Amino acid sequence: MNWLDKVKWDAQGLVPVIAQEASTGDVLMFAWMNREALTKTAELGRAVYFSRSRGRLWAKGEESGHVQKVHEMRLDCDQDVILLKVTQLGHEPGIACHTGRHTCFYSVFEAGDNGAEGVWRELDPVLKDPATIYNS
Amino acid sequence: MNWLDKVKWDAQGLVPVIAQEASTGDVLMFAWMNREALTKTAELGRAVYFSRSRGRLWAKGEESGHVQKVHEMRLDCDQDVILLKVTQLGHEPGIACHTGRHTCFYSVFEAGDNGAEGVWRELDPVLKDPATIYNS
Numbered sequence: 001m002n003w004l005d006k007v008k009w010d011a012q013g014l015v016p017v018i019a020q021e022a023s024t025g026d027v028l029m030f031a032w033m034n035r036e037a038l039t040k041t042a043e044l045g046r047a048v049y050f051s052r053s054r055g056r057l058w059a060k061g062e063e064s065g066h067v068q069k070v071h072e073m074r075l076d077c078d079q080d081v082i083l084l085k086v087t088q089l090g091h092e093p094g095i096a097c098h099t100g101r102h103t104c105f106y107s108v109f110e111a112g113d114n115g116a117e118g119v120w121r122e123l124d125p126v127l128k129d130p131a132t133i134y135n136s
Numbered sequence: 137m138n139w140l141d142k143v144k145w146d147a148q149g150l151v152p153v154i155a156q157e158a159s160t161g162d163v164l165m166f167a168w169m170n171r172e173a174l175t176k177t178a179e180l181g182r183a184v185y186f187s188r189s190r191g192r193l194w195a196k197g198e199e200s201g202h203v204q205k206v207h208e209m210r211l212d213c214d215q216d217v218i219l220l221k222v223t224q225l226g227h228e229p230g231i232a233c234h235t236g237r238h239t240c241f242y243s244v245f246e247a248g249d250n251g252a253e254g255v256w257r258e259l260d261p262v263l264k265d266p267a268t269i270y271n272s
Contacts, residue, residue, distance in 0.1 A: 101213075
């Protein structure tokens with residue numbers, strides 16, 4: 001069976017993808033791929049996702065320059081999730097998030113004390129102003 | 137705004153969740169939560185997912201004993217994906233996958249040489265026979 005057919009695409013023809021920084025293990029972002037995006041990612045060795053909001057392929061870094069070099073692609077036990085091991089290019093340290101942060105997962109849950117409500121606290125710093133990333 | 141309302145639940149009332157081993161950075165598994173699952177995870181400090189196949193809450197380890205202690209919960213920039221930092225309990229080394237492996241992401245893509253097709257190669261070892269995990 002073709003390796004692309006081993007992937008269990010969802011009803012929209014998509015599969016969830018986790019991008020993890022190869023050097024640090026940091027989980028950088030979560031996105032989606034369709035069959036064409038996965039094919040191109042394998043061919044190019046660079047992450048190409050499918051943007052659900054724009055309804056088209058999205059070569060990561062096409063606007064920002066924050067390209068992801070792909071070292072390894074893994075498939076999970078149910079064949080319906082992909083894990084990429086990447087190097088985040090274009091800035092040092094790497095910026096994967098459109099907010100100019102290293103990772104998209106910059107908000108950390110803090111439980112409330114004495115019955116107070118919990119909050120999501122933004123912890124990680126902005127490394128580059130998004131206005132200067134996307135001002136082409 | 138309540139921290140649960142900050143999460144952008146999908147049309148099914150679910151959010152994708154990535155579980156990452158706190159000590160190693162290994163991405164262990166991918167699952168889903170509904171509002172109740174996330175609430176319980178925060179309360180208990182142990183991962184509770186929503187099983188889409190069974191249509192009910194699924195306290196990770198309820199059958200296998202492979203419970204996940206949750207150290208940290210993170211939310212991404214779009215508020216629609218959650219990242220858990222966990223310790224995988226119940227076996228040493230930790231088993232997150234129902235196949236008896238450390239992680240669900242045990243299949244690695246190998247590109248084909250000279251025009252041959254690529255394949256997903258199962259690389260990581262089975263640490264415990266699933267028949268002995270789920271024989272209760």
